[in-house]
Amino acid sequence: MKDEIVELMLNNVTADHAFADSHELHEHLNYSGGIDEIIDSNIDIYNYDLRKWAVENYHYIEQAMEDGFSEGVTDFHQLIQLGQFVMLGEQAAQFIEEIFTGAMASKEVAA
Secondary structure, X not given: OHXXXXXXXXXXXXXXXXXXXXXHHHHHHOOOOHHHHHHHHOOOOOHHHHHHHHHHHHHHHHHHHHOOOOOOOOOXXXXXXXXXXXXXXXXXXXXXXXXXXXXXXXXXXXX
């Protein structure tokens, strides 16, 4: 997933872009749904894999339900996929934060 985010950044961010924080960078990258597409492509599709993942990560499924993502969803496997979406979204945001923080540190060293 990290490689896909880096590729998205290379294709959508130029040197003249200035971002106040990592959230602004995330919003820019997801303007056309790029981050969401990356996350979707990393969600398990096989029921066995979903059940195996759910054992250790049920709190993400609960978080997805608390955040209102599960309205109308009655299939347990789809609920697990929503939990994976939440987890992968958090991981993507953390990775973008790391990149942003690293880029800002590089600018400070260069100055």
